[in-house]
Amino acid sequence: xxxxxxxxxxxxxxxxxxxxxxxxxxxxxxxxxxxxxxxxxxxxxxxxxxxxxxxxxxxxxxxxxxxxxxxxxxxxxxxxxxxxxxxxxxxxxxxxxxxxxxxxxxxxxxxxxxxxxxxxxxxxxxxxxxxxxxxxxxxxxxxxxxxx
Amino acid sequence: xxxxxxxxxxxxxxxxxxxxxxxxxxxxxxxxxxxxxxxxxxxxxxxxxxxxxxxxxxxxxxxxxxxxxxxxxxxxxxxxxxxxxxxxxxxxxxxxxxxxxxxxxxxxxxxxxxxxxxxxxxxxxxxxxxxxxxxxxxxxx
Numbered sequence: 001x002x003x004x005x006x007x008x009x010x011x012x013x014x015x016x017x018x019x020x021x022x023x024x025x026x027x028x029x030x031x032x033x034x035x036x037x038x039x040x041x042x043x044x045x046x047x048x049x050x051x052x053x054x055x056x057x058x059x060x061x062x063x064x065x066x067x068x069x070x071x072x073x074x075x076x077x078x079x080x081x082x083x084x085x086x087x088x089x090x091x092x093x094x095x096x097x098x099x100x101x102x103x104x105x106x107x108x109x110x111x112x113x114x115x116x117x118x119x120x121x122x123x124x125x126x127x128x129x130x131x132x133x134x135x136x137x138x139x140x141x142x143x144x145x146x147x148x
Numbered sequence: 149x150x151x152x153x154x155x156x157x158x159x160x161x162x163x164x165x166x167x168x169x170x171x172x173x174x175x176x177x178x179x180x181x182x183x184x185x186x187x188x189x190x191x192x193x194x195x196x197x198x199x200x201x202x203x204x205x206x207x208x209x210x211x212x213x214x215x216x217x218x219x220x221x222x223x224x225x226x227x228x229x230x231x232x233x234x235x236x237x238x239x240x241x242x243x244x245x246x247x248x249x250x251x252x253x254x255x256x257x258x259x260x261x262x263x264x265x266x267x268x269x270x271x272x273x274x275x276x277x278x279x280x281x282x283x284x285x286x287x288x289x
Contacts (some may be wrong), residue, residue, distance in 0.1 A: 092242035097275035099238045100196045
């Protein structure tokens with residue numbers, strides 16, 4: 001094979017981009033590098049606190065599921081979240097996009113201790129799936145950070 | 149023919165700009181008609197706040213900035229008098245639009261070759277986000 005073809009093939013492998021954007025719904029946590037779960041829409045979700053609406057867009061060679069989920073997970077880690085829930089995916093010929101909500105588990109220590117350095121506590125496994133509906137908790141009140 | 153070409157060159161960018169705008173709509177589902185809400189609106193997902201009253205159904209969609217789509221959604225909630233924008237579902241969609249492309253081309257038989265170009269339409273895939281939810285009202289305790 002000619003060197004020019006090899007060069008072209010190696011360049012084409014890099015022809016893909018993944019971009020992520022978000023809209024904050026509540027105060028983010030401290031960035032971490034713990035694993036982040038991705039839960040597709042329709043799958044059961046443990047009780048959680050939504051932090052942001054996130055969208056990943058993959059173009060070219062990055063227009064596939066692994067790159068989109070990896071983009072969502074990286075954004076969730078930046079926001080100090082434990083999971084991306086209600087993940088939905090749409091795919092075209094050269095563009096693919098995925099959306100979801102970055103959430104913190106309701107029982108995670110970070111949910112209560114939001115503004116302290118102790119947020120980087122050892123990783124706790126996700127809580128069990130919800131059972132029968134429980135009484136509303138104080139966390140259902142409108143968040144105090146939703147200013148005018 | 150030349151006039152038609154000029155009209156197309158002017159109208160197509162305008163049309164594509166109009167098609168790219170964020171769109172939103174709402175419909176009241178309650179008999180409670182409230183005035184436009186000028187105060188703070190809380191955006192919520194996954195759960196309703198306690199004691200919330202539903203005022204209407206809201207949808208918004210658009211490409212580009214996620215913040216702009218959410219802002220259009222919130223504006224519809226304000227119009228219904230709500231102070232909580234409840235997002236029920238977020239749907240990503242890939243829409244196919246026609247995009248105008250201008251390309252330089254050789255000007256055969258002309259002395260100056262600087263101004264020769266051709267324009268044509270090419271399909272382009274655009275990622276769009278669609279929000280569906282409700283306008284809620286929560287009275288202060």
